[in-house]
Amino acid sequence: MPEGFDPDEADKDEIQGIRQKIAKKGWLTLPWPEEYGGMGAPHLKQMVFNEETAYRRIPANDNAISMLGPILMLEGTDEQKQKFLPPIAKAEVRWAQGYSEPQSGSDLASLQTRAVEDGDDFVINGTKIWTSGAHEADWLFMLARTDPDAPKHRGISFLLVDMKAPGVEVRPIIDMAGRHNFNQLFFDNVRVPKQNLVGEYNRGWYVGARLLDFERSGFNRSASARRTLEEITDFAKNNTLNGKAMSSISRVKNNLANMAIEVEVSRMISYRIGYLQSKGEVFNKEASMGKMFGTEMVQRIYSAGMDMLGLYGTLQQGSKYAPLNGRIQKGYLASYSATIAAGTSEIQRNVVATRGLGLPRA
DSSP states (O other), X not given: OOXXXXXXXXXXXXXXXXXHHHHHTTOTTXXXXXXXXXXXXXXXXXXXXXXXXXXXXXXXXXXXXXXXHHHHHHHOOHHHHHHXXXXXXXXXXXXXXXXXXXXXXXXXXXXXXXEEEETTEEEEEEXXXXXXTGGGOSEEEEEEESOTTSOTTSSEEEEEEETTSTTEEEEEEEOTTSOEEEEEEEEEEEEEEGGGEESSTTBHHHHHHHHHHHHHHOHHHHHHHHHHHHHHHHHHHTOEETTEEGGGOHHHHHHHHHHHHHHHHHHHHHHHHHHHHHTTOOOHHHHHHHHHHHHHHHHHHHHHHHHHHGGGGGOOTTOTTOXXXXXXXHHHHHHTTTTTTTSOHHXXXXXXXXXXXXXXXO
């Protein structure tokens, strides 16, 4: 890692350069088959690597590695695997995810972006929103409606789109932490070759839903939360609040103790998911449990940190008076989108209730 590296302040090229150095050692995609750039290692080895890099804030993961790669190995053709997997393993390309639309978030199956067959291509028209990293992406994996007359969970296909294709427009969305991560995408007669269809035609919903299990697994959440908790704990040990040692205040001690327990709970859920992955078993409800609990836990950790820092917690990164270089303030603001992205906490609770507990749908 470069001396003084801070992932919150690094640009995309610096982050990509770090990933490429890791890729040369074969560590980005440890359990992938060797023919696609992996090392054929056990899934649990990848889990340990992901946990360690997330704890040390090393940007060694992205949605191509954690989501698209695994789904291509499950659903892709041999040609798609040979074309798309090696560049991901070498960190040569960036991918974004095109799921949500302005009127289709939690009810994702209501999406309206159309892909119409025309000869050897699909022609795409419509819009996607909250597309993380689209302004930096080379490719997009997306869901589009290919049969408007089919039942809502049918008639959807999973497509791979070149972001440089004519007709693709990216507009930035700045979040309340001042970051440009989200975007809105517009498609105006964008042509996509039919060989970029992943899985069955009109049954892309099931490909996309399975990909969400990988997205929601989140091995990095408990690791990065543990690092943040350690930092605010050290801050409490070395600072005062209203003239008293911060670490002696009951509210602070209780908050930190509760957060330590929650981090370990999140960690155990992640380990359970990793174990199921290593056995090739379905981890649908476990992924929703991990995502729901983990993202809400992160919010509680940053809330506890803001409570400790008081008014100083409102200072941004770059201020010489900002405790922990403003990381808690930035994390606090950013954490609130996490319980919405990749399916809201309400959606995750529905999944756990129906698929985990066997409860009837309302």
